[in-house]
Every structure is written in C-alpha cells, then in structure tokens.
Amino acid sequence: SDAQKDEWAYCRLYGVAARLNRGPATASELADLSREVDAALRDGSARLRAFGNQLLDDIRRRTASAGTAAAAPAGWQIAETASFRVLHRGQAELAAEVGRVAEAARRAMYERWVGPAGANWSPKCDVYLHPKGADYATATGKPPANPGHSTVGAKAGQVVSRRIDVRADEPTMLDGVLPHEITQVILAELFADQPLPRWASVGMAALAESPDGVARYLRAVPRLLKEKQLFAVGPFMERAQFPSADEVTAFYAESVSLVSYLVGLKGPKAFTAFLQEGPRRGYARALATHYGFKDPADLQDRWVKHVLGGE
Template sequence: MTLRRHFSAIVVALFAPAFAPAASYDTANFTVEASTAKLAQEFGEWAETYRKEKALEWTGREMPQWPRRCPLQVQITQNSAGGATTFTFGQEGGRPVVTSLRMEIRGEKQQLLHSVLPHEVTHTVLAHYFGRPVPRWADEGGSVLSENDDERYNHDVRCRELLNAGRGIRLRVLFRMTEYPRDMIVLYAQGYSVSHYLVRKGGDGREGRGKLLQFLGMGMQGNNAESWNAAANKVYGFDTIDALEESWLTALKAPPDRVVARGTHSSAGLTSASAARTELRSSAAPTVPLLEPPVRAVRGTAPDRDRESARPTYLPPPDPSAFGSSPVVRPPQPEPPPPSLLLPPELPRPVKP
C-alpha cells in the first residue's frame, strides 16, 4: 500500500516555471492562479473556507487578515496529487511572525479540494500560531488530520505496517527532529498517528487540538529531553516521553473504527521583518529514492547537544508475547510473512436496514 501521491521539493521547483495560469482570482487572503476563471474562483472560496475552519478548530478564533495575499497556484492533472507551502519567518514588534507565504498544489480536482488544500491551509494556521517553524512530525501529522477519511485511514494503516517492520522512530528522537529524516514516509505516517492520539488524549476536537498546541509550545522551548518530558507531564500527565510512547503503542493494539474525517461542506455565501528564514512544507512524503539502500540502524537524528548516542533511535517490532502468542514448532518449510501485530482500523460496519 502506498501512503499516497505527492511530489518532492525538487519537483515542486520544476513545476513552477512550467505552469502557465490563464486566470487569477483574488480573495481577502489569497491570489489564486488556475487554468480557468471558474477554477480560480472555486479554489479561492474553498481556501478561505478552510482558513476560517482550521483556525477555529485549532485555536478557537479566526486568523486576522494577512497583510499580503498568499499566492496559490492550482494545476489540475490526472497524475498523483500533492502540494507545498513555503514560509518566510521573521520578527515584527519583537515577536516571531510569518512574513510571507506561497502555496502550490497539483493533481485531480476533488483530491485537491478535499484533502491537499485543507492540509496546506492547516500548515498556515500552525505557522501563524507559533510564528516559527513547527516540529516536522506535528506540522505534517497535524495537517493530515485535515485530510479526508481515506487519506487518514491510509496513514493509520501505513504507520502500523512501519511499526511492525521495526521502522518507527523513538518519540524522544522524533519530537526533537528539526529536519526531515531519510525515512520520510515514517515521519508522515507516525506523525499523523501520534498527533491523532494526542488530540484524542487531550479530549478530542477543539480541546484536544488546544492541548496539542500547548504541548508543542512547551516542548519547543529548548527542544531538548527536559523540555519535552516536562511538556508530557504537564499537559498529558506522563512522567516522560517514553511513558507517552508506551501509552500510544498500547492504544494502537486496540484499533478504533474507521470514521469520517469531516462532513459535507457548502460553498454558499463564501465570497518589515528581520532574521528571516524560508521553510518549505510539502503536503506528504516524496517517493522513497530507488537508488538509496534502506538503513535500519538510524531512523532520525536529534540536535547534537542532546543526542543520546547509546540509546536506540528506532522502535523495535512489537513482541508477539504481548499478544498472548505461543511459539509453534513446524517442520522446516517456506512460510508466509507473519501477520501484523498492530491491526489496521476496522472497516466500516454495514448499516442494518
């Protein structure tokens, strides 16, 4: 199973000059470029809808109007869908802020409208809330929460598959990573799974998202073992990140029902910095490089000043004994792969007439 589509930053860079929009449409916060005026207007209205909706979901209030419109490039194709949002961070009035942003999406129309676009808009909500780069796992994982049910389901299943294969990143490492790891697909799938768990742990909905923001704010102060352990204790009641990790893994052994991510929307009625840096956030992992051999020993890196080199950075596969399994003696013969220990979410139950 592939996690999904998406193009890397290199492809994004190549995509921009080759795209020649025929029409543009301005909203309060976006300048949309697309192949037709109708498409530009439709995507502009949806972008404003998601901007309001995601800000309310995460912070309980709308974002103020941006001082400059965000360019949004839309290209409709029949190929795999994806997107990227570029931020410039700086200082205004002594506080960290986003000083500029740009968004590009491409793919099949419905996938863009109901998965890629809300994902990218969620990046802007998180970036404006903190005014600085958000930890990669939470930025991507939190944005996947805005995607449609199928995409969330695929991320959930893929995370369990990766954990069963021993490719999971220890949370004490994942939380402190400031750059994307080599095993990109792990960060997206595991980042979503952990974000989803923490939102539910915090009470779900707006309350759960608010506690996740609080957790991130505390952990990012120092971005070391002490700050993340303190955040886990204060916000969620865990003594350490390792204890949080154990609880998350235990929760995965009892998979929830598959649920719809969002209801049906209606588009009716929608109508100077210093110390700047630029961040590119793509909406999902690029394809794993074919020429690069897999590496098991290291799944992610933490800042040098806090690296615990003697401790493993990856999660081992689950112990079968934890599930009450007993060893079975068989004569030597080829055997199929062992079944997954962390089962995927249940399929929707049929509705009885």
C-alpha cells in the first residue's frame, strides 16, 4: 500500500540521517547515501520531500568539504594514505613512513579509547613535515623549539578540517610527536560537543608516545610531589586554561600520571566513559560512579600512595 511504501521510504531516510550523525564519511559513502535518498524520495510521498532535501543539502556540503583539499600548496609534494595527506618538501621516503605510522597510530588510538576506527577520515588529515624548526616557526608562528601541534576545524558539530604540523628534524617525531598529535585530533572529534579538560587531553595524548617518553613524565612526579609543585586534584580536574610557563613541567607530569593511574584501574574505555559523564554530572560524582572514590581528595590520597609506591 501507499502507507507501507511511505513507511519504508521514511526508514531509508532515517538510516541515512543516522549514518550522517555518526560522523565523517568518505566521498564514495556520500555518493551512496545520496543515491539512497533519491531512491527513497521516488518511492515515498510528497510529505517526505522536506526531510529528504535536508539530507541531500547536508550530503552536498560534506561532499564539497571532502573535495576542498585536493591540491598541494606551492612548493609541497603529497604522499596520501586512506586518512592522511602527508605534505613534504622532497622527503618522499620519510613522508611514506609518516603515512604508515600515522595510519597505525590512528587505528591504535581509536581502539584504545573507544573501539574500532571505523570509516576513513573525510576530509583527510593533512600532516605538514617542516624540514627544520625555523621552517616550522615561519609557517606556523609557533616557537621553533616546539616539536609540533595539531588543529581541528569544526562547524555545526562536524569536523571540516584536520591538520598536524611537525618538525622533520625532531628525533621523537615518529614515535612520540606524531602519535601524540593524532590522539589530540581524535579527541577533538570524539569530544566535539564538550571539549576535554586540559589534564585529560594532555595525559591521553602523552600515553600515545613511546614507553621511554611516558616514563620520563612519570619519573618526574615523586620529585615534584616532594617539592610541593603539583596541583590539588579537585581544582586540577576542573581546570580549563593551559598552564603558565613555570607550571608546564608539573602540569604535564601530573596529567600523564593521573591519567595513567585511572586507566590502570579499569582500562582506557572506562576512562573515556568517565570523561563523557564528567561535564554532565561533575567530575566528583563521575569519580564516585566509575571508580568508587568518595571525592577528588580520596582520589588524590590513593594516587599519591600509588606514585610513592605504597599502593
């Protein structure tokens, strides 16, 4: 009957909407979704037209966005993978290795914190390989000693651009900086509606670095504790601003240590669930729900004992 056809057409449109709401889609996926909407509108009645046209407009916007990053800027060459465009200045071999490492890090970090990576990124993430610190500083305006940084652009809750800038001359670029920044890009997408507190994003990204890199952060914590340079956990967990220059070492060390401790208790995905609940209910209540701590002070006591080898 016409009513049954309409119901089936609506179900098809709803399926397209659900897929779009899950996040970025590849160009081929978007083409398939567009065909699905067209087919549903042919079978359904006029009352579904507005819903279908809304979906088609969304698909067209996403398709245009996916195609905006095709050409390399002047002076750059591109090595592409499924989810990355590695832009380099004549370092083709290094660019290919960066692409392989980036894809592996993306899969590993999604799997660690939420589950399988799912569809390839669209738009792809641009990774700029700046030959030296001076090149990096000139291109980005960042200090030349910085190893790298990431930038994610979003509109209406959708990611429209991903970019990572790294120094090719940084010794830890492949096993430290690149996985760190890829994790930051993933977190910016996973928590687009409610950005993570600084300590959580810093700690989660740092855990993507090499074991030696993580160990350097953790080794600093007992000394900083004894020197009373660390922060009370309660205010620290709510802190939104980035630390001042004289607080950076303590901030990074405490962030990595605290995230490592909580992840060690119940695993990475439980930590992600805790972070998703924190903004809605407050981190103190989320700590009680997910970890059984009475309050942040209870967490601090047990974390300090753990750091000093007593738990």
